[in-house]
Amino acid sequence: MLNLIVSTKTQKTWKVLPKVPKKILDRFPELNPTLVQLLYNRKITTQKGVDHFLLPDFGQDLYDPLLLPDIKKVIREIFKFIKEKKKIVVFGDYDVDGVTASVVLSETLKRLGAKVSVYIPDRIKEGYGLNEKVIKGLEKNGTDLIITVDLGVTDFKEIELANKIGMKIIVTDHHHCRKKLPKALAIINPKRKDSKYPFKELTGVGIAFKLSQALIRAASDSKFASKLKAKKPLNIPKVDISQGREKWFLDLVALGTVCDCAPIISENRVFVKYGLKVLEKTQRLGLRELMNLAGIRVEDKVRKISKADELRSSLSTYTLGFQIGPRLNAAGRMDHANSAYYLLNIKREDKVRPLARKLNILNVNRQDLVNKIIGEAKAKLGLTKKAKRIPKILIAYDENWPSGICGLVAGKIMEEYSRPVLIFEKRGNILTGSARSIPTFHITKALEKLSNLLLEFGGHSQAAGMDIRQKNFEEFKKKITKIANKKIKPQDLKEVLKIEKEVEEKSLNIELFDDVARLEPFGEGNPEPKFLIKNVEIVNLRRVGRAENHLKMEIKKNSRYFKAIGFNMVEKCASLRIGKRIDLVFNLICDEWNGARGLELRMVDFVVR
Structure with missing residues (x-):
């Protein structure tokens, strides 16, 4: 395990997962050893488990x-x-x-x-x-x-x-x-x-x-x-x-x-695997129009390497979670969710475009409002660069923070500071809030212990909502802080970057990308694999993108050269120079141009050697 500070805001802990045992590798001689390692990391070690995961079957793999x-x-x-x-x-x-x-x-x-x-x-x-x-x-x-x-x-x-x-x-x-x-x-x-x-x-x-x-x-x-x-x-x-x-x-x-x-x-x-294929051919005019507005292109042909690729889609969970989903969610957050419901049911071409554009505009306004409130919430919580000690749980409210936005704000701050966050809107004498939490602190169970102070509450282990009278708020804040202080350990507050495998340059090729792609769709419980390569030399680097906020690099190890890109990483990479050596954590992506396919590394994190 390697500890390092990558910014003045947070400390990340790199954790390389244990190597797959040889007996498991020997069990699957036909598979790329790296793919076996990734399956082992997901606790998949039997032939039946591998088949279910790599070849999910709608007719066989659903429960009664x-x-x-x-x-x-x-x-x-x-x-x-x-x-x-x-x-x-x-x-x-x-x-x-x-x-x-x-x-x-x-x-x-x-x-x-x-x-x-x-x-x-x-x-x-x-x-x-x-x-x-x-x-x-x-x-x-x-x-x-x-x-x-x-x-x-x-x-x-x-x-x-x-x-x-x-x-x-x-x-x-x-x-x-x-x-x-x-x-x-x-x-x-x-x-x-x-x-x-x-x-x-x-x-x-x-x-x-x-x-x-x-x-x-x-x-x-x-x-x-x-x-x-x-x-x-x-x-x-x-x-x-x-x-x-x-x-x-x-x-x-x-x-x-x-x-x-x-x-x-x-x-x-x-x-999700089958749903992405259905989405490619969706009969819902509203979804088609949202994809059009989001610039989502559905490809007719997807490169097929194996039987598993018959289900591969040109769309991804990113399409769902970061492009279509936020536009639909904007209706309930900024206006009324009926707009999203109507869009998914609409049958007339002349009606679908104005409604989809309305949701698109609401989503843009939602993004601006979230960024504004994050700044205000950080100021209230004292989350400045000079802050020496940050509480284990962060709680704030304001009359001008719409409850429909509070969950997003709580989530962003939780991700940045790796601790539970509760953000409330105050309306009259009632506070309506959303909580987002870390894996080691079950927020809904914590709320259950304080149910006598709450009007309503409910949720999951890492997300919840609640209503509380203002007269009970300070007592609630005091008691949930006490629960958090007792339950949350110092190591729980450090963001852990789980690395699936340390790799050498000779194993990095487009065939490895194709093998990793067999694990799609990625998401909660099946994250996109992160790899580590050590002691690579920066050969070239430059800023790219309309706002020049992305970093394009060429790196080498021994005689192998690779392209790498860091999205929105220019500020973090300010200390990098040509000739420096780094340890790099990355995802694999495929760079396609004029029919040619090449491997590219998407930067996740790094440390200068």
């Missing part, structure tokens, strides 16, 4: 949806409500996961003949989750059943109200469950303590897809329907709906999965 808790009951109840022509409302969250889940489930229900509409709350006026005012309004409008997507598992009071007024609620959610569950008609959540579902990391849209898949199969396959163990004959809708049609939802499932920062492993890996 009937393993989800309460799903059999949910299918029976939904069919009953459809048969009786009862009014169903899909109640979704306002982020990309919630919006895509709303589209997937509502479209499925419509195909099954349901009377269904979608309700997405206003982030500013109504806040996260179910709320009593909306439930009363839906009841007046004749709603018989609410099906939540991506929310509801902590909405005790609201579900109790629905029960009192005779309205049924089915919860589908993937957030952290408390010790007790609300008394809903049914709750589908793989994180339930009594859940036997093998994979716990489905997103809201992942669960909506599994439910849709089960509904479609139950309506089209009598053998599958018999597994529902209904005491009475099932009210199966008589509609023309065939199995397999749900695959066209996978572009949305992939989008919601990546944008919710779910680990791209197991079922999520299948969803």
Whole structure:
């Protein structure tokens, strides 16, 4: 392990992962040893595991949806409500996961003949989750059943109200469950303590897809329907709906999965791998127009090296998480998520472009606002270059920080300072906040310990939201700081740069890039591999880019020369000079020009020798 300081702001720790044992290398003589090392780093050491990871199969590698808790009951109840022509409302969250889940489930229900509409709350006026005012309004409008997507598992009071007024609620959610569950008609959540579902990391849209898949199969396959163990004959809708049609939802499932920062492993890996291929041919005009505005080019041909490359896409998780996703999320953060929902459903060419451009503009405004608030938050938190001691947890609020932006601000500051961050908007005597945390500090469990001080809260291990009265804020701040001080160790506050393997110059070639590409799609739980090469000499360097904020280098070791590029690294690289020697951490990228392919190294970090 090598410790080094790369800037005046943070200290990074380089950690080269342990070498793969020889017995594992000998098990896969047909694979590049570096690829075996990467698989070993991901705890994949069996032939079956390798096959599942490198060759995910939509038909074979998804779990039976009937393993989800309460799903059999949910299918029976939904069919009953459809048969009786009862009014169903899909109640979704306002982020990309919630919006895509709303589209997937509502479209499925419509195909099954349901009377269904979608309700997405206003982030500013109504806040996260179910709320009593909306439930009363839906009841007046004749709603018989609410099906939540991506929310509801902590909405005790609201579900109790629905029960009192005779309205049924089915919860589908993937957030952290408390010790007790609300008394809903049914709750589908793989994180339930009594859940036997093998994979716990489905997103809201992942669960909506599994439910849709089960509904479609139950309506089209009598053998599958018999597994529902209904005491009475099932009210199966008589509609023309065939199995397999749900695959066209996978572009949305992939989008919601990546944008919710779910680990791209197991079922999520299948969803994203196939979803990227569906996105290449998406039938959704809104997604096409967003890709056009973002300058995303879909290539018809992708170089195929092996059988695994039949699923390789010209698109990537970057396309989803950093180009399409932020534009859709901007609707809920800056305006209303209905705009994103409408864009994903729009069928008219003349309507799609103005709406997509609106979201594009909202996203630009969102970026400017985030940067402004980050500066203000840092000033309030005392995060200056002169700061000698930074608290283990950072907490700040302001009346002029919109709650829709607070999570982004918290995330950026958390990434820079490697510690939990809570950012709040103050509106009247209520503070609405978002938290982002480090892997070693489960923020939602910490909030659970302080639930008596909070109006509402919920989330995951590293992200959460909460409401609190201003009169309780100082006590809350004091107590959560105490929890953080006790739980977080000094080493937890240092950013760890995990390096998959130290390599020599002779192993760096375009064939290695092709082998590494077999691990795509990259994301949470399957990061893009970082490599280390030591003692390389800088032969040439220059600034590139319109703003000259990128650094182009030529480096050599022994007799081998390589191109390297550092995006937005000019300031960090100010000390570099031709002739200096460095240790370099990098990703592999492919430089294609006029049909020729060459290897290039994308700089991640370095230390001058």
